[in-house]
Amino acid sequence: MDNASEYTHVLVVDDDHEITELLDTYLTRNQFRVSTAHNGQQMMARLDKQAIDLIVLDIMMPGEDGFSLCKKVRTTSAIPIIMLTAGNDETDRIIGLELGADDYMSKPFNPRELLARIKAVLRRVEDRGHTREHAVAQKIQFGPWTLDTQHRQLIHARGDVIPLNGADFDLLQLFINNPGEILSREDLFQRLKGRELSPYDRSIDVQISRLRHKLDDNGKSPQLIKTVRGQGYLLTTGVEHL
Numbered sequence: 653m654d655n656a657s658e659y660t661h662v663l664v665v666d667d668d669h670e671i672t673e674l675l676d677t678y679l680t681r682n683q684f685r686v687s688t689a690h691n692g693q694q695m696m697a698r699l700d701k702q703a704i705d706l707i708v709l710d711i712m713m714p715g716e717d718g719f720s721l722c723k724k725v726r727t728t729s730a731i732p733i734i735m736l737t738a739g740n741d742e743t744d745r746i747i748g749l750e751l752g753a754d755d756y757m758s759k760p761f762n763p764r765e766l767l768a769r770i771k772a773v774l775r776r777v778e779d780r781g782h783t784r785e786h787a788v789a790q791k792i793q794f795g796p797w798t799l800d801t802q803h804r805q806l807i808h809a810r811g812d813v814i815p816l817n818g819a820d821f822d823l824l825q826l827f828i829n830n831p832g833e834i835l836s837r838e839d840l841f842q843r844l845k846g847r848e849l850s851p852y853d854r855s856i857d858v859q860i861s862r863l864r865h866k867l868d869d870n871g872k873s874p875q876l877i878k879t880v881r882g883q884g885y886l887l888t889t890g891v892e893h894l
Contacts, residue, residue: 692716
C-alpha cells in the first residue's frame with residue numbers, strides 16, 4: 653500500500669493536542685482520512701461509530717493508558733496498532749508488543765518516519781488479506797499443533813484452539829515456511845517489519861516469547877522454537893500440509 657487511499661482511516665490517540673493536530677495535518681496531506689482522540693473514552697467512541705483502519709496510540713495518557721486501551725481493542729479486533737512510547741523506554745515497547753501492538757515509535761519522532769511505519773503495517777495487513785482471499789483453505793501440522801491458515805488459529809491435538817493476532821500469525825508462518833532453518837533476529841525483523849533491526853531492539857525476542865507461550869513452549873528448554881545461541885531461532889519439528 654505505497655499509495656495510501658484517501659479512504660484509509662487512521663485514528664490518532666494522544667492527549668497532546670499539538671501532536672494530534674500535527675499528525676492530522678501531515679497524514680491528511682498524504683491522502684489519509686484522520687480522526688483524533690485525546691483519551692480512552694473518546695477513542696472507544698470513535699471505534700464504535702467509525703470504521704478505522706489503523707490506530708496510532710500514545711501510551712502515557714491521563715485516565716486509561718495506552719496499554720489498557722491496546723488490550724481492550726485486542727479482545728475484539730485485529731485492527732493494527734502503532735504505539736507511541738516515551739523516549740527509548742524498552743519496557744514500554746516490550747509491554748506494548750506483548751499486548752498485541754503491531755509496531756512502535758519513540759517520542760520525539762519524525763512524522764515522515766511514522767508515515768513509513770503506517771504504510772508498512774497497512775501493507776502487511778493487505779498482504780495477509782490477499783493471501784487469505786486467494787489461497788485454498790489450508791491446515792498445516794507441526795508437532796502437536798495444527799495451524800488453520802483460513803481462520804488464523806492454532807489447534808492442539810488435545811482440542812485446544814488458540815487465536816493468533818496478525819503479528820503472531822506472520823511470525824509463525826515464517827518458521828513454518830523454513831522448518832529446521834536458523835533464522836537470525838535481523839532476518840526475522842527485516843521480513844516482519846521491512847526495516848533493519850537496531851542494536852538494542854529486543855522486540856523480536858518479545859514476539860518469540862509470546863508465540864512460545866501460545867504454543868505451550870515457554871519453559872526453560874523450549875522444544876518447538878529453539879534458540880541457537882549467537883545465531884537466531886529455528887523450528888525443530890517437521891511440517892506437513894494437510
